[in-house]
Amino acid sequence: MKLSMSQLTKNQLERVNSVLLVVLVLFSSLFFSSASAAKYTEDEVKAVYLFNFTSFISWPKDSFNNTQEAFTYCSLGGENSVTKVLQEILLGEKVAGRIVLLKNITKLSDISNCQVLYLDKRKNQDIALILQTLKNSPTLTVSDAKGFAMQGGAVELSTKNEHIKLLINVAKVKATQLSISSKLLRIADLINAQNDDGDEPW
Amino acid sequence: MNKYTVTSSHKKTRHNWLALAMCGSLYSAVLSADTDSLQRLKSFSLEDLADVEVSITGKSQQQLRDIPAAVYVLSEKQIRNSGATNIPDLLRLVPGLHVAQIDANKWVVSSRGFSSRITNKLLVMIDGRSIYSPLFGGVMWDQQNIMLEDIEKIEVVRGPGGAVWGSNAVNGVVNIISKHTDDTQGSLVSTLIGTEKNIISLRQGGMLSADTSYRIYAKHREHEESVFLNGSNATDDWRDTQLGFRIDWQASKDKQLTLQGDMYQGRLSERITVPSLATATFTDLLDDTINIQGANLMAKWEQTNNDGSTHHFQTYIDHVEREQWIVSEQRDIFDIDYQYSPGQIGQHNFMFGTGYRYVQDKLPDGNVSLGQVRIYTPSKKSDHLFNAFIQDDITLLENRLWLTLGSKVESNQYTGLEFQPSIRLRWKPAERQLAWASISRSVRTPSRAESDGLILFDILSAGPPPVGLVVQGSTDLKSEVLLAYELGYRHEVSKTFIFDATVFYQDYDNLVSFEMTGVVPSPIAPINVLSNTMNLANQLEASTYGLETSAAWSPHEKFNLLASYSYLKVEVSPKNSSLDALSELQEDLSPQHQFNITSNYQLQDNLKLSLIGRYVGELSDAAAYTELDSTIQWQVNNKLNLTLVARNLLDQSHPEATPAVFPTAKTEVEREFYIKLDWAFN
Numbered sequence: 041m042k043l044s045m046s047q048l049t050k051n052q053l054e055r056v057n058s059v060l061l062v063v064l065v066l067f068s069s070l071f072f073s074s075a076s077a078a079k080y081t082e083d084e085v086k087a088v089y090l091f092n093f094t095s096f097i098s099w100p101k102d103s104f105n106n107t108q109e110a111f112t113y114c115s116l117g118g119e120n121s122v123t124k125v126l127q128e129i130l131l132g133e134k135v136a137g138r139i140v141l142l143k144n145i146t147k148l149s150d151i152s153n154c155q156v157l158y159l160d161k162r163k164n165q166d167i168a169l170i171l172q173t174l175k176n177s178p179t180l181t182v183s184d185a186k187g188f189a190m191q192g193g194a195v196e197l198s199t200k201n202e203h204i205k206l207l208i209n210v211a212k213v214k215a216t217q218l219s220i221s222s223k224l225l226r227i228a229d230l231i232n233a234q235n236d237d238g239d240e241p242w
Numbered sequence: 243m244n245k246y247t248v249t250s251s252h253k254k255t256r257h258n259w260l261a262l263a264m265c266g267s268l269y270s271a272v273l274s275a276d277t278d279s280l281q282r283l284k285s286f287s288l289e290d291l292a293d294v295e296v297s298i299t300g301k302s303q304q305q306l307r308d309i310p311a312a313v314y315v316l317s318e319k320q321i322r323n324s325g326a327t328n329i330p331d332l333l334r335l336v337p338g339l340h341v342a343q344i345d346a347n348k349w350v351v352s353s354r355g356f357s358s359r360i361t362n363k364l365l366v367m368i369d370g371r372s373i374y375s376p377l378f379g380g381v382m383w384d385q386q387n388i389m390l391e392d393i394e395k396i397e398v399v400r401g402p403g404g405a406v407w408g409s410n411a412v413n414g415v416v417n418i419i420s421k422h423t424d425d426t427q428g429s430l431v432s433t434l435i436g437t438e439k440n441i442i443s444l445r446q447g448g449m450l451s452a453d454t455s456y457r458i459y460a461k462h463r464e465h466e467e468s469v470f471l472n473g474s475n476a477t478d479d480w481r482d483t484q485l486g487f488r489i490d491w492q493a494s495k496d497k498q499l500t501l502q503g504d505m506y507q508g509r510l511s512e513r514i515t516v517p518s519l520a521t522a523t524f525t526d527l528l529d530d531t532i533n534i535q536g537a538n539l540m541a542k543w544e545q546t547n548n549d550g551s552t553h554h555f556q557t558y559i560d561h562v563e564r565e566q567w568i569v570s571e572q573r574d575i576f577d578i579d580y581q582y583s584p585g586q587i588g589q590h591n592f593m594f595g596t597g598y599r600y601v602q603d604k605l606p607d608g609n610v611s612l613g614q615v616r617i618y619t620p621s622k623k624s625d626h627l628f629n630a631f632i633q634d635d636i637t638l639l640e641n642r643l644w645l646t647l648g649s650k651v652e653s654n655q656y657t658g659l660e661f662q663p664s665i666r667l668r669w670k671p672a673e674r675q676l677a678w679a680s681i682s683r684s685v686r687t688p689s690r691a692e693s694d695g696l697i698l699f700d701i702l703s704a705g706p707p708p709v710g711l712v713v714q715g716s717t718d719l720k721s722e723v724l725l726a727y728e729l730g731y732r733h734e735v736s737k738t739f740i741f742d743a744t745v746f747y748q749d750y751d752n753l754v755s756f757e758m759t760g761v762v763p764s765p766i767a768p769i770n771v772l773s774n775t776m777n778l779a780n781q782l783e784a785s786t787y788g789l790e791t792s793a794a795w796s797p798h799e800k801f802n803l804l805a806s807y808s809y810l811k812v813e814v815s816p817k818n819s820s821l822d823a824l825s826e827l828q829e830d831l832s833p834q835h836q837f838n839i840t841s842n843y844q845l846q847d848n849l850k851l852s853l854i855g856r857y858v859g860e861l862s863d864a865a866a867y868t869e870l871d872s873t874i875q876w877q878v879n880n881k882l883n884l885t886l887v888a889r890n891l892l893d894q895s896h897p898e899a900t901p902a903v904f905p906t907a908k909t910e911v912e913r914e915f916y917i918k919l920d921w922a923f924n
Contacts, residue, residue: 080283085294088283092291129284164496186424187452202319203292227292 085204086184086197087125090158093180093195094135096224099155100217103178104138111135113142114154116170117163122184126158154179159193161185167193176215189231194218205229279737293847307732310646310668310678311403312338312744312790316396318421320804323842323852325873325887327390327434327441327463327916329418330383334856335840336398337806338744338790339414340832342864342899345909346438346468346478347510347532349383350899353400353414354748355786355812357832357861359901363412363686363722365403369420369502370579371540371558374410376601376625377571379689385534385562387484387506389443389459391432391920394421400790401746402726404662404684405648406595408629412684412724413748420502423447423455423490428924436887436916439465453492460485467511468909469895476909477529482508496546505537514567514906516614517701519708524701527907530567537561550585567614572604591635593648599627603690615698615712623690628653644668656688657721674734682728685721692754692778693717702774709761712773720780725749743791752780753814755822781820784828786812800844808836833859833866848877863900868892885918 090113113130115123123142130140143154151157151174159165161184171181171192181188182195189196189209194216196207206224211232213220286294314336326332330349334341340357342350352361362379365372368388373381396418403411426447434441440463447457462483467475486504493499510532518526540558547553557578564571579597602624608614633648649663664682671677691697692715700711730744756776788810796802812829816822837857844850852873860866870891876884890896895910 080279080294084280084283085291088280088286088291091284092288096288125280128280203294205292223288227288 082199082204083121084125086122087129089197089204089206090122090126090156090182091129091133093156093182093224096221097180097213098136098219099180100178103155103217105153109138109153110141111138112154113140113156113158114151115142115144115158115160116146116148116151117160117165118146119144120160120162122160123158148173151179152177156180156182159183159185159188167191176217178217180213180216180218195228207231307674307676307734308668308670310644310666310676310680310730312400312728312730312746314338314398314400314742314792316398318394320840321390321393321396322875323840323850323873324854325852325871325885325889327439328383329386329388329390329396332390332396333398333416335838335854336396337792337838338400338788338808338810338836339398340836340858342858342861343911344899344901345476345512345906346465347384347480347512348478348901348906351381351383351416352832353398354746354788355413355810355832356828357899362410362689363724364414364416365407365411366416366418368418369540370417370542370556371538371560372575372577375689377569377573377603377605377690379410379686379692382534382562382564384480384482384508384510384532385506385536385564387461387463387482387508388418388420388486388504389432389445389461391430391443392420392426392445392457392459394419394425400744401680401728401748402662402664402682402684402724405650405664405682406631406633408631408650408652408662409654409660409685409687409721412686412722420488423457423488426457427455428922431921432918434916434918436914437466438468438912438914439463439916450489454489456487456489458485458487468912471897471908471910476907477511477513478906478909480508480510480532482506482510482534498542498544500542500544501540503537503539505535507535509533512566512906516567517698517710519701519704524704528567533563533565535563552581552583552585554581555579567608569616570606570608574602576600589637591637593633593635594631596630597628599625599629601625601627605690615696615710617696618690618694619696620694623694625655627655642670654687656693656717656719657685660685660687660721676730676732678728678730680726680728682726684724684726686724687721688715688719688754691715692719710773712775713756714775714777716778719754719778720752722753722780723751725751738796740794741791742793743789745787745789747787748785750782750784750786753782753784755779755781755816755820756824757781758821758823779820781817781822782814782825782828783817784812784814786810802842804838804840806836806838810834827862830860830862833861835859850875858898861899864897867896867898869896881921881923883920883922885920887914887916887918889914 113126123144127142130142133140145151148170157179159167159170167183167185167188168191174181180195181193182197183193184197186198189207192209192212194209194212198205198207206228208225208228208230209232210230316332316335320335321332324332324335330341330351333339333351338353340352342357344350344359348359350357350359350361351364353364356363360378360380365374366381367373373386375382396416399415401414403415407415426445428447430445432443441461443459443461445457445459447455449455464481465479467477467479470476484504484506488500488502491499512530512532514528514530515525516528518524520526538558538560540556542556545553560575562571562573577597577599579595581593581595583593604622605618606621608616629650629652631648631650633646636645638645646666649661652660662684664680666678666680668676668678694717695715697713698710699713702709702711726746726748728744728746732742734740757779759775759777761774788808790808792806794802794804810832811834812832814825814828816825836859839855840852842850842852854871855868857868858866871889872891874886878884890911890913893913895912897908897910900908
């Protein structure tokens with residue numbers, strides 16, 4: 041009984057296999073152009089965004105004490121799953137000729153000298169207090185917490201329909217003397233922009 | 243406040259056993275990013291990055307991988323790709339489940355055998371609220387009309403879940419989990435127009451304050467008739483309307499309150515065969531109208547403390563009214579549950595739970611002069627159920643081997659105390675692999691009808707006096723008992739290929755049998771019939787064994803395949819003293835073989851094609867069939883989504899199940915097409 045069951049199963053599995061093969065052959069031509077691709081996690085995409093910002097945003101010179109000073113990412117509340125990936129991405133990278141550091145900080149008093157401050161929503165931090173402490177110092181504040189940009193944060197990473205969207209608070213970025221390239225603005229939704237064209241009619 | 247709290251807290255509802263209790267080390271296995279693919283992602287342009295589809299279920303999938311049970315989660319994306327418009331059709335995608343449509347408003351959904359309109363061994367819940375009917379057992383699928391757009395996922399466990407979920411979770415547990423209101427902000431207007439049905443859904447989401455979000459929705463469905471075997475219209479059209487709301491309040495960092503409720507009303511038609519003294523065949527056809535209405539309200543409180551301990555508290559009330567030729571029912575349920583987990587303490591991860599349920603019903607007798615003989619003694623009944631459970635997940639070898647022990651103890655007024663223990667061992671031979679084994683006991687308690695009902699099913703001869711076939715319930719019924727042995731293996735071979743297999747052997751005792759007691763004077767006082775009475779007793783035994791496998795393969799970001807196959811063998815036998823002659827019929831109620839292949843193609847950035855092929859093996863009363871469903875989704879712009887669906891493409895119409903017990907006329911499921919327009923705006 042057991043034997044016949046497993047044989048049957050094997051036959052059926054073979055049928056599945058042959059169907060899979062047919063489907064594969066039919067559709068492989070559509071996709072042969074690129075190698076097999078994995079699906080990315082939210083954390084990975086967020087981390088790559090964090091890295092890419094350095095190419096599309098420039099920091100004022102006076103945000104560094106000297107020319108040797110490292111470009112510093114800070115993660116308040118300690119390590120999180122996004123900065124874990126970021127750590128890997130930053131290996132061997134330089135930003136505008138500077139070496140790059142990723143600091144996991146726990147105290148609010150340590151947030152000066154951060155070029156990018158990432159606040160992970162899972163850490164549930166007091167965002168209002170953090171933004172108030174930073175005032176308009178030249179730090180790019182980034183978070184995936186909902187309503188972050190609305191609250192006065194610079195860049196909010198939000199997940200919509202399985203895509204990571206950027207929401208940029210343009211006024212805030214300007215106030216912190218950072219300049220953002222139009223390329224970045226083009227793919228983002230904007231708030232507090234002078235001519236709000238984030239919302240296209242359909 | 244954020245989705246992650248909520249996602250995990252959904253689990254911490256009664257699904258705690260999935261997330262917390264059954265595996266203490268959920269987050270320990272955080273996937274380190276695959277270096278090659280990460281380098282590739284790094285080279286993406288901004289536009290490409292914005293287009294990358296991320297796997298939101300990543301974390302829960304990881305958790306899933308570590309659960310020592312036959313678990314399957316139907317994701318939001320699968321729900322969208324399926325083109326299904328109701329919950330039973332969605333469940334067709336779950337490996338191993340058997341779904342069959344009897345007519346336009348009746349379905350069979352079962353796990354591991356014993357498929358019937360009254361599938362009394364499968365427990366189904368919506369957000370932790372049981373929709374299992376205590377009257378006959380099983381689920382009245384026509385009373386479930388939540389917006390499919392609001393479902394975050396459907397978690398399915400095949401096999402016994404009694405140790406945590408309690409009675410009636412014998413062959414499986416289905417929990418339909420709705421989205422957090424954070425994820426349904428803005429407005430949605432969804433209209434569906436098709437050859438078999440029209441559906442309109444409206445939803446509005448917003449913020450009541452900075453930490454409180456809400457949604458309200460309304461949904462109306464109108465279904466056309468299916469067809470009789472001769473092609474004429476079956477009188478089974480129906481319509482229903484449901485309204486509902488949900489509010490989520492993030493009280494503080496780790497405290498959350500959810501309040502939700504629904505109300506509905508529906509009117510359905512059916513043509514059924516009824517016993518009659520007025521015709522030569524002693525049966526008559528009756529066009530019956532079913533009226534349903536109900537409402538429910540639920541509150542949940544979840545709290546995680548700094549030491550990692552969690553409290554979960556939930557309570558609900560549920561009111562159901564149903565008027566139908568074969569049954570008339572009014573029922574109120576009050577349920578309250580509390581769960582506590584102190585977090586990991588050394589090698590132990592404990593979980594405790596306790597609950598109480600009050601059920602009160604009113605079951606008026608049928609109109610005896612119309613042959614509508616159904617009598618419940620007593621006609622009003624209330625039942626108090628108490629339960630408690632304890633579970634311990636023990637780490638035997640760090641990151642390698644765990645043992646989960648647990649049991650539920652339940653007290654009900656039908657059978658008294660019930661114990662449902664389980665023991666589960668899980669072993670991680672390597673990262674991303676899990677092998678598990680379990681032995682568990684689960685019970686199904688007698689339904690109200692089985693205990694207190696008396697129903698005239700048929701007239702056997704005209705007499706005088708006429709002789710009727712009567713089924714009489716028994717208050718002496720015991721619980722049906724299952725002892726199940728399962729083995730499972732899950733392997734995430736690579737990021738693009740995942741494989742899962744379970745084999746099981748299930749041994750049932752005390753299954754309900756129909757015992758002929760011979761012709762006796764009628765127990766139905768008002769009419770003068772002799773009764774050929776069948777009494778219910780626990781005189782059947784059964785064993786089932788089978789295999790359930792599934793695989794997911796995504797060779798390319800624009801193409802993926804999901805395939806599943808399941809095998810099932812059921813053997814039912816009466817005990818020596820039994821006079822049951824119907825037991826063999828139960829062996830082929832569920833198909834032996836089922837296949838499912840789903841393929842999804844991202845044709846263009848905004849155009850997606852999904853094809854679903856389904857094979858369902860032969861039943862005792864329906865031939866095997868293969869069907870194909872196709873869905874095309876076109877994201878016209880960021881507000882408008884157009885979906886074209888064709889279902890059952892391979893046949894003009896096909897039968898899936900034969901109605902049994904008060905049979906409605908046999909119908910076939912038709913090929914159908916529909917177009918769905920979703921307009922989302924702020």
